[in-house]
Amino acid sequence: xxxxxxxxxxxxxxxxxxxxxxxxxxxxxxxxxxxxxxxxxxxxxxxxxxxxxxxxxxxxxxxxxxxxxxxxxxxxxxxxxxxxxxxxxxxxxxxxxxxxxxxxxxxxxxxx
Amino acid sequence: xxxxxxxxxxxxxxxxxxxxxxxxxxxxxxxxxxxxxxxxxxxxxxxxxxxxxxxxxxxxxxxxxxxxxxxxxxxxxxxxxxxxxxxxxxxxxxxxxxxxxxxxxxxx
Numbered sequence: 405x406x407x408x409x410x411x412x413x414x415x416x417x418x419x420x421x422x423x424x425x426x427x428x429x430x431x432x433x434x435x436x437x438x439x440x441x442x443x444x445x446x447x448x449x450x451x452x453x454x455x456x457x458x459x460x461x462x463x464x465x466x467x468x469x470x471x472x473x474x475x476x477x478x479x480x481x482x483x484x485x486x487x488x489x490x491x492x493x494x495x496x497x498x499x500x501x502x503x504x505x506x507x508x509x510x511x512x513x514x515x516x
Numbered sequence: 517x518x519x520x521x522x523x524x525x526x527x528x529x530x531x532x533x534x535x536x537x538x539x540x541x542x543x544x545x546x547x548x549x550x551x552x553x554x555x556x557x558x559x560x561x562x563x564x565x566x567x568x569x570x571x572x573x574x575x576x577x578x579x580x581x582x583x584x585x586x587x588x589x590x591x592x593x594x595x596x597x598x599x600x601x602x603x604x605x606x607x608x609x610x611x612x613x614x615x616x617x618x619x620x621x622x623x624x
Contacts (some may be wrong), residue, residue, distance in 0.1 A: 437611065444612030446520075446602055460611055472552075492557050502547050502610045507559040 408497050408508035417485050425480040425511045435459070435500060436478040437483045438470060441492040441510075443472030452479055454500075482513075490515045518543045522603055522615035525526045529593045537588040537618045539603030545604030548579055550588050552599050553617070559602070562588070593622045 409428045417423050429436050435454045439447035442480035449462035476497075482489055491494040492512050496505040519542040529535055541548075550562040563570050563577040565586065570577050574593075579586040590597055599617050605611040 435610075439612075439614075440614045441557075443581060446604075446616050447552075449611040449613070452611060462611060481603060493558075494559065496559075496612075499612075502608075504564040505550065505612060506561060507551075512557070 408455055408495060408506050409490065410493075410495050410508040410511050412511060413509070414514075415433045416423050418424075418516050419487060421485050422481065422483045423513060424495050425482075426511070427480070427497075427508055429497035430506050432458060433497035433499055435477065435498045435507075437473055437496045437498075437505060438478070439462075439494040439496065440486065440489075441494060442488075443491070443497045447494055450480070453460045485515045487515050489513065499516075518545065518557075518605055518607060519614045520603060520605055520613050520615035522601075522618050524618060525616065527620045529590075529597075529620065531595060531622055531624050533591060533593050534589070535590045535593060535620070537590070537603075537620075538599055539586040539588070539605075539615055541584050541586075541603075541613075543584070543607065544605050545551045545605040546582065546609070547604075547612065548586055549604050549612065550577055550586070551602045551604065552597075553602060554599055562601075590620070591603045595621075596622055598622045602620055 437452040438450040441447040451461040551559040567581045600617040
Protein backbone atom coordinates (compact mmCIF):
# COMPACT_ATOMS: atom_id res chain seq x y z
CA UNK A 405 0.00 0.00 0.00
CA UNK A 406 1.48 3.34 -1.10
CA UNK A 407 1.26 6.25 1.32
CA UNK A 408 0.55 9.89 0.52
CA UNK A 409 3.21 11.45 -1.69
CA UNK A 410 3.84 15.09 -2.54
CA UNK A 411 5.97 16.90 -5.09
CA UNK A 412 8.14 18.81 -5.23
CA UNK A 413 9.90 18.58 -1.87
CA UNK A 414 11.18 22.15 -1.93
CA UNK A 415 10.38 25.12 -4.12
CA UNK A 416 11.67 28.68 -4.34
CA UNK A 417 9.59 31.32 -6.10
CA UNK A 418 9.54 35.10 -6.29
CA UNK A 419 6.69 37.41 -5.31
CA UNK A 420 3.96 37.59 -7.95
CA UNK A 421 4.70 34.21 -9.50
CA UNK A 422 2.36 31.23 -9.61
CA UNK A 423 3.01 27.76 -8.19
CA UNK A 424 1.45 24.28 -8.49
CA UNK A 425 1.91 21.65 -5.82
CA UNK A 426 0.94 18.02 -6.33
CA UNK A 427 -0.34 15.25 -4.09
CA UNK A 428 -1.07 11.57 -4.65
CA UNK A 429 -3.50 10.14 -2.16
CA UNK A 430 -3.13 6.84 -0.37
CA UNK A 431 -4.52 3.88 -2.29
CA UNK A 432 -8.31 3.61 -1.89
CA UNK A 433 -8.75 7.13 -0.47
CA UNK A 434 -11.14 9.46 -2.31
CA UNK A 435 -10.79 12.54 -0.09
CA UNK A 436 -7.84 14.95 -0.14
CA UNK A 437 -7.29 17.95 2.13
CA UNK A 438 -4.65 20.66 1.91
CA UNK A 439 -3.11 22.51 4.85
CA UNK A 440 -0.65 25.39 5.19
CA UNK A 441 1.80 25.36 8.09
CA UNK A 442 3.72 28.55 8.81
CA UNK A 443 6.92 28.29 10.83
CA UNK A 444 6.23 27.62 14.51
CA UNK A 445 2.47 27.18 14.07
CA UNK A 446 -0.03 24.38 13.65
CA UNK A 447 -1.35 23.53 10.18
CA UNK A 448 -4.26 25.61 8.85
CA UNK A 449 -6.97 24.04 6.67
CA UNK A 450 -7.06 25.39 3.10
CA UNK A 451 -9.68 23.17 1.41
CA UNK A 452 -10.86 19.61 0.92
CA UNK A 453 -11.80 17.69 -2.22
CA UNK A 454 -14.11 14.70 -2.34
CA UNK A 455 -14.63 12.84 -5.61
CA UNK A 456 -13.33 15.79 -7.66
CA UNK A 457 -15.56 18.41 -5.98
CA UNK A 458 -14.50 21.02 -3.41
CA UNK A 459 -16.04 19.91 -0.14
CA UNK A 460 -15.14 22.75 2.20
CA UNK A 461 -12.78 25.72 2.34
CA UNK A 462 -10.89 27.48 5.09
CA UNK A 463 -10.13 31.17 5.42
CA UNK A 464 -7.88 31.51 2.37
CA UNK A 465 -8.27 33.96 -0.55
CA UNK A 466 -9.44 32.82 -4.02
CA UNK A 467 -5.88 32.91 -5.36
CA UNK A 468 -5.56 29.55 -3.57
CA UNK A 469 -7.31 27.03 -5.81
CA UNK A 470 -7.28 23.31 -6.31
CA UNK A 471 -8.22 20.35 -8.41
CA UNK A 472 -8.84 16.68 -7.82
CA UNK A 473 -8.45 14.22 -10.65
CA UNK A 474 -10.37 10.99 -11.38
CA UNK A 475 -7.56 8.94 -9.79
CA UNK A 476 -8.07 11.14 -6.65
CA UNK A 477 -4.68 12.82 -6.89
CA UNK A 478 -4.81 16.57 -6.35
CA UNK A 479 -3.16 19.88 -7.13
CA UNK A 480 -2.91 23.08 -5.12
CA UNK A 481 -2.41 26.23 -7.17
CA UNK A 482 -1.40 29.56 -5.70
CA UNK A 483 -1.43 32.68 -7.88
CA UNK A 484 0.21 36.05 -7.27
CA UNK A 485 2.52 34.70 -4.58
CA UNK A 486 3.13 36.85 -1.52
CA UNK A 487 5.97 36.66 0.98
CA UNK A 488 3.55 35.34 3.64
CA UNK A 489 2.80 32.32 1.46
CA UNK A 490 6.17 30.92 2.49
CA UNK A 491 5.24 27.80 4.45
CA UNK A 492 5.11 24.02 4.53
CA UNK A 493 2.15 22.80 2.46
CA UNK A 494 0.71 19.48 3.61
CA UNK A 495 -1.66 17.18 1.83
CA UNK A 496 -3.76 14.58 3.65
CA UNK A 497 -5.93 11.80 2.34
CA UNK A 498 -8.69 9.79 3.98
CA UNK A 499 -11.37 7.24 3.13
CA UNK A 500 -14.02 9.80 4.00
CA UNK A 501 -13.57 13.35 5.17
CA UNK A 502 -14.26 12.56 8.78
CA UNK A 503 -12.03 9.62 9.58
CA UNK A 504 -8.29 9.23 10.05
CA UNK A 505 -6.32 11.61 7.85
CA UNK A 506 -2.91 10.51 6.60
CA UNK A 507 -0.42 13.23 5.74
CA UNK A 508 2.25 13.38 3.09
CA UNK A 509 5.79 14.65 3.71
CA UNK A 510 4.91 18.19 2.59
CA UNK A 511 6.26 20.74 0.14
CA UNK A 512 8.32 23.57 1.58
CA UNK A 513 7.64 26.77 -0.40
CA UNK A 514 9.86 29.81 -0.05
CA UNK A 515 8.73 33.10 -1.62
CA UNK A 516 11.47 35.71 -2.09
CA UNK B 517 -14.49 27.37 14.29
CA UNK B 518 -13.44 25.01 17.04
CA UNK B 519 -10.67 26.36 19.27
CA UNK B 520 -7.93 23.93 20.33
CA UNK B 521 -5.55 24.60 23.20
CA UNK B 522 -2.56 22.40 23.95
CA UNK B 523 -0.48 22.40 27.08
CA UNK B 524 2.27 22.68 28.01
CA UNK B 525 3.77 24.53 25.02
CA UNK B 526 7.22 23.09 25.77
CA UNK B 527 8.35 20.03 27.70
CA UNK B 528 11.89 18.93 28.51
CA UNK B 529 12.30 15.37 29.73
CA UNK B 530 15.11 13.16 30.86
CA UNK B 531 15.25 9.85 29.01
CA UNK B 532 13.08 7.31 30.81
CA UNK B 533 10.66 9.84 32.27
CA UNK B 534 6.89 9.80 31.83
CA UNK B 535 4.80 12.75 30.65
CA UNK B 536 1.25 13.88 29.91
CA UNK B 537 0.21 16.26 27.14
CA UNK B 538 -3.21 17.88 27.23
CA UNK B 539 -5.59 19.06 24.51
CA UNK B 540 -8.71 21.12 25.31
CA UNK B 541 -11.28 21.92 22.65
CA UNK B 542 -14.18 24.33 22.59
CA UNK B 543 -17.01 22.33 21.00
CA UNK B 544 -18.21 18.80 20.43
CA UNK B 545 -16.17 16.83 17.91
CA UNK B 546 -16.49 13.63 15.93
CA UNK B 547 -12.83 13.45 14.96
CA UNK B 548 -9.76 13.81 17.16
CA UNK B 549 -6.26 12.83 16.16
CA UNK B 550 -2.86 13.05 17.78
CA UNK B 551 0.17 13.54 15.55
CA UNK B 552 3.93 13.62 16.00
CA UNK B 553 5.75 15.95 13.61
CA UNK B 554 9.29 14.84 12.91
CA UNK B 555 12.18 17.24 12.22
CA UNK B 556 11.55 16.97 8.47
CA UNK B 557 7.96 18.14 8.85
CA UNK B 558 6.08 14.89 8.31
CA UNK B 559 3.00 14.45 10.47
CA UNK B 560 2.85 10.90 11.77
CA UNK B 561 -0.48 9.56 12.98
CA UNK B 562 -0.38 8.42 16.59
CA UNK B 563 -4.06 7.97 17.42
CA UNK B 564 -7.52 8.49 15.97
CA UNK B 565 -9.46 8.88 19.22
CA UNK B 566 -12.70 10.92 19.24
CA UNK B 567 -13.58 9.14 22.49
CA UNK B 568 -12.28 6.44 24.81
CA UNK B 569 -8.79 5.13 25.48
CA UNK B 570 -6.20 3.57 23.21
CA UNK B 571 -2.67 2.30 23.70
CA UNK B 572 0.16 1.70 21.27
CA UNK B 573 3.39 0.59 22.87
CA UNK B 574 4.72 3.32 25.17
CA UNK B 575 2.06 5.76 24.03
CA UNK B 576 -1.53 5.91 25.15
CA UNK B 577 -4.35 8.43 24.75
CA UNK B 578 -7.64 9.17 26.42
CA UNK B 579 -10.41 11.43 25.17
CA UNK B 580 -13.26 12.53 27.43
CA UNK B 581 -15.58 13.99 24.79
CA UNK B 582 -18.23 15.16 27.27
CA UNK B 583 -15.62 17.30 29.06
CA UNK B 584 -13.89 18.35 25.82
CA UNK B 585 -10.35 17.26 26.47
CA UNK B 586 -7.85 14.62 25.44
CA UNK B 587 -4.62 13.45 27.03
CA UNK B 588 -1.57 11.86 25.44
CA UNK B 589 0.70 9.84 27.71
CA UNK B 590 4.33 9.09 26.90
CA UNK B 591 5.94 6.51 29.15
CA UNK B 592 9.65 5.67 29.44
CA UNK B 593 10.50 8.46 27.01
CA UNK B 594 13.30 8.01 24.48
CA UNK B 595 15.30 10.58 22.51
CA UNK B 596 13.39 9.53 19.39
CA UNK B 597 10.20 10.84 21.04
CA UNK B 598 11.49 14.39 20.60
CA UNK B 599 9.51 16.60 18.25
CA UNK B 600 6.24 18.51 18.13
CA UNK B 601 3.01 16.81 19.15
CA UNK B 602 -0.21 18.13 17.68
CA UNK B 603 -3.80 17.55 18.63
CA UNK B 604 -6.32 18.10 15.82
CA UNK B 605 -10.09 18.00 16.03
CA UNK B 606 -12.94 17.96 13.53
CA UNK B 607 -16.69 18.19 13.57
CA UNK B 608 -19.35 17.84 10.89
CA UNK B 609 -17.46 19.93 8.32
CA UNK B 610 -14.62 17.37 8.42
CA UNK B 611 -11.78 19.90 8.38
CA UNK B 612 -9.19 19.40 11.10
CA UNK B 613 -8.43 22.30 13.43
CA UNK B 614 -4.99 22.02 14.97
CA UNK B 615 -3.64 23.25 18.25
CA UNK B 616 -0.34 25.13 18.45
CA UNK B 617 1.48 21.97 19.49
CA UNK B 618 3.67 20.81 22.37
CA UNK B 619 7.40 20.74 21.68
CA UNK B 620 8.95 17.78 23.48
CA UNK B 621 12.71 17.50 24.01
CA UNK B 622 14.02 14.26 25.49
CA UNK B 623 17.60 14.44 26.78
CA UNK B 624 19.85 11.40 27.02
